[in-house]
Amino acid sequence: MSTNEENVNQKECAMQQYNFLEPKIMSYVEGIKNIQVRDGDEFTAADEMLVEIKTKMKSLTEAFAPSKQGAKATHSAICALEKKASSSLGEAESIIKTKMKVYLAKQRELDAEKQKEINEQARIAAAVEAESEGHKGEAEEILNGGGRVPAVILESSVPKSKNTSFRTVWKWRLINEAVVDKKYLMLDEKKINKVVGALGKDAESSVGGIEVYEDTIVATKSRVG
DSSP: HHHHHHHHHHHHHHHHHHHHHHEEEEEEEEHHHHHOOOOOOHHHHHHHHHHHHHHHHHHHHHHHHHHHTTTTTTTTHHHHHHHHHHHHHHEEEEEEEHHHHHHHHHHHHHHHHHHHHHHHHHHHHHHHHHTTTTTHHHHHHHTTTTTTOOOOOOHHHHHHOOEEEEEEEEEESSSSGOOOOSTTTTHHHHHHHHHHHGGGHHHHHHHSSEEEEEEEEEOOOOOOO
């Protein structure tokens, strides 16, 4: 068999592999679109779903590996098919991550409100205790935001993830180019990103004309074995 014939056979094999997998993947993605992340249990289930998607991606790469290895001339064409199939799983991954990020942001906001309430309750309790001990001046200082108040840390309401890590980074979006500092004109995104990464929210006043916001980066590992 000639090299060209081998390459054609490898490409046909890859196409058959794609045609076999594509309906299953699309059906899987449609199911992902119906996933909801509204509470801790669903958040944990979504976390496991991300691992499942990562594992499917790994299996997909392994499925196309023989065709890629055996067909140098058609390598790019096979890779294109693999990429096309992987993009659907990438969409599924993006859907889950977005829903988890929305849930995470909501729970962090709720936790912050609860923490504020707990801090206020702790401050009032500390003031009452100080006054009961005859330290009226200290009690007033505590109520006015000073003095010593025992720290009470609220445990996060977000379930701990076994597979996925979350970290907060500063990003920005343009809201008024007219007031951007001249040294940042032509929107040097690399320079602005560096300032935003270093200053966070304070970069708004330094750069001007941008809104700095927090975005959560979601990273998941595939399951081994």
